Amino acid sequence: MLIIFDPIRDLTAVSVLIRLLLAFAIGTVIGLERSYKNKAAGFRTHTLVCLGASIASMTGIYLYVIMRLPADMSRIGAGVVTGLGFIGAGTIVVTSKQKVKGLTTAAGLWTTGMIGLAVGSGFYEGALICLVLVLLVETVFNDMRDNIKHAPYFKMAVSYSERGILDDIIRFCKDSGLAVTNLQVTGSSGESSAVYSALISLRGGNEEDNREVIRRINEMQGVISAEMM
Numbered sequence: 001m002l003i004i005f006d007p008i009r010d011l012t013a014v015s016v017l018i019r020l021l022l023a024f025a026i027g028t029v030i031g032l033e034r035s036y037k038n039k040a041a042g043f044r045t046h047t048l049v050c051l052g053a054s055i056a057s058m059t060g061i062y063l064y065v066i067m068r069l070p071a072d073m074s075r076i077g078a079g080v081v082t083g084l085g086f087i088g089a090g091t092i093v094v095t096s097k098q099k100v101k102g103l104t105t106a107a108g109l110w111t112t113g114m115i116g117l118a119v120g121s122g123f124y125e126g127a128l129i130c131l132v133l134v135l136l137v138e139t140v141f142n143d144m145r146d147n148i149k150h151a152p153y154f155k156m157a158v159s160y161s162e163r164g165i166l167d168d169i170i171r172f173c174k175d176s177g178l179a180v181t182n183l184q185v186t187g188s189s190g191e192s193s194a195v196y197s198a199l200i201s202l203r204g205g206n207e208e209d210n211r212e213v214i215r216r217i218n219e220m221q222g223v224i225s226a227e228m229m
Helices: 003-008 012-035 043-066 074-087 101-119 124-146 165-175 207-218
Strands: 153-160 179-189 194-203 223-228
Touching: 003 124, 012 101, 012 124, 012 194, 043 101, 074 101, 074 124, 101 124, 124 194, 153 165, 153 207, 165 179, 165 194, 165 207, 165 223, 207 223
Parallel strands: none
Antiparallel strands: 153 194, 153 223, 179 194
């Protein structure tokens, strides 16, 4: 551990002020990056989370060390961890295109809380190192993410005559290396027999292989039609 932090590891009025100011600064720095990118949880949310986690950590230490009460110092921190899970969940949304948004913000918010707990407990080295790594993930890694090639998404509309055929279609897609990300099924009665329709969202493969999969699905018994959307 760095000896420069030793004078402020004990819980005193000066160390409390330093810890809260450090938590305030760390939460603001992380939150400003989120605000710049117009995320749901901005600098105010991150600052409050870091401050709250810090004071919660110090409260546990205060009750046990200063007041000498039969308290578990880690119990308050455990409550913070659980509570931040609920707060982070509020930033996660599913778009109309079935894409999940807000996971990084939720994870960053949770991590900011953990940094606050570290600051409040006097673990300054871990808090500062984690701050640098969080900023690295949210800035440099964000640019790297844009350069990563992802498996393409596409939708397939299928019409079939028997309900059980859909299971065969999905199984064939999975055996072909495709992941089913969404499924919408509707049923309608034709003039002579029932006709069912399904819209299947798939991910994986390349365009040529995916067209071959659809061609083979069209050849399956009971399939009326299958086409890429």
